[in-house]
Amino acid sequence: MDKLKQTRERITKLKKELKAIIVAHNYQRPEVQDIADFTGDSLELARRCIGVEAETIVFCGVRFMAETAAILNPASTVLLSRPDAGCPLANMIDINSLRQWKHRYPEAAVVAYVNTTAAIKAESDICCTSANGVEAVNAVPGEEILFIPDRNLGHYVSTKTSKRVILYPGFCYVHDRITVEEVMLAKQCYPQARVLVHPECRPEVIDLADAALSTSQMLRYARESNHKLFLIGTEEGMLYPLGKQNPEKEFHIITSNFICTDMKKTTLETITEAMKTRDNVVTVPEEIRARAKQAIDRMLAIA
Ligand code: 13P
Numbered sequence: 261m262d263k264l265k266q267t268r269e270r271i272t273k274l275k276k277e278l279k280a281i282i283v284a285h286n287y288q289r290p291e292v293q294d295i296a297d298f299t300g301d302s303l304e305l306a307r308r309c310i311g312v313e314a315e316t317i318v319f320c321g322v323r324f325m326a327e328t329a330a331i332l333n334p335a336s337t338v339l340l341s342r343p344d345a346g347c348p349l350a351n352m353i354d355i356n357s358l359r360q361w362k363h364r365y366p367e368a369a370v371v372a373y374v375n376t377t378a379a380i381k382a383e384s385d386i387c388c389t390s391a392n393g394v395e396a397v398n399a400v401p402g403e404e405i406l407f408i409p410d411r412n413l414g415h416y417v418s419t420k421t422s423k424r425v426i427l428y429p430g431f432c433y434v435h436d437r438i439t440v441e442e443v444m445l446a447k448q449c450y451p452q453a454r455v456l457v458h459p460e461c462r463p464e465v466i467d468l469a470d471a472a473l474s475t476s477q478m479l480r481y482a483r484e485s486n487h488k489l490f491l492i493g494t495e496e497g498m499l500y501p502l503g504k505q506n507p508e509k510e511f512h513i514i515t516s517n518f519i520c521t522d523m524k525k526t527t528l529e530t531i532t533e534a535m536k537t538r539d540n541v542v543t544v545p546e547e548i549r550a551r552a553k554q555a556i557d558r559m560l561a562i563a
């Protein structure tokens with residue numbers, strides 16, 4: 261039997277033993293997405309983890325996503341497929357800086373991108389993902405918003421609301437890297453292409469795009485569009501589900517080497533190891549969990 265088949269069988273056996281489900285973000289490696297019970301963007305993964313029957317949720321993504329699953333489903337054990345898979349953007353804001361900002365803008369409601377730690381969520385009024393930032397900002401009372409920690413998503417949201425959005429200066433090193441020149445060059449090569457970018461890209465890059473979308477919104481857009489050719493401005497793991505769901509369409513990443521190294525740490529081997537050792541349990545202290553859950557629940561209550 262070949263090694264891949266053996267590893268997949270081992271994972272299936274471990275899943276039964278642990279009464280586990282495997283969930284994977286859209287950026288994960290193809291073989292990881294293929295073994296998952298479900299895949300999605302941050303919002304879909306959060307929703308899907310609520311009230312699942314499974315005793316164990318094996319999370320293939322980065323730590324803040326696994327934490328969200330643990331916050332929403334305290335009855336299940338959440339295992340992160342690699343303990344060191346983090347999100348550098350989420351680590352750009354800590355409690356002290358958030359408190360200083362809140363002190364500086366005492367009237368502002370805090371809207372926290374889900375790419376934050378549980379402790380930050382616990383001190384925020386509402387969470388949002390890249391799929392519902394505008395709705396979250398409009399859902400909280402008050403005209404002044406402190407948007408943390410991604411300045412690009414915050415700026416994008418600010419162009420779609422009448423509220424005053426104060427931007428925290430965090431950014432995703434993967435998406436912030438795309439330049440106007442790279443988009444222009446890609447458009448020259450494929451003038452007929454639709455350009456889809458993630459809202460974590462810089463404002464001037466979003467201005468050149470046909471749409472700024474979360475990863476699952478991109479999948480929906482590509483499926484429903486009559487266009488056949490797309491330029492994609494997000495982590496290159498997206499090429500796999502886009503191609504799989506649309507075999508008759510063509511997708512090109514705007515720039516080469518567009519990789520989130522933390523998302524790529526998970527392999528079938530690390531999933532096996534995580535399930536075998538059960539070491540990488542993600543837990544959130546109850547006092548933080550309860551407050552962070554309120555901010556996530558407010559987001560989930562948005563239609
Ligand atoms: P999505 O919620 O759009 O999948 O984005 C998550 C993320 O980390 C983007 O870099």
Ligand code: SF4
Nearest residue numbers: 347348349432434520
């Ligand atoms: Fe974080 Fe950027 Fe990686 Fe998304 S792509 S997980 S925002 S570092």
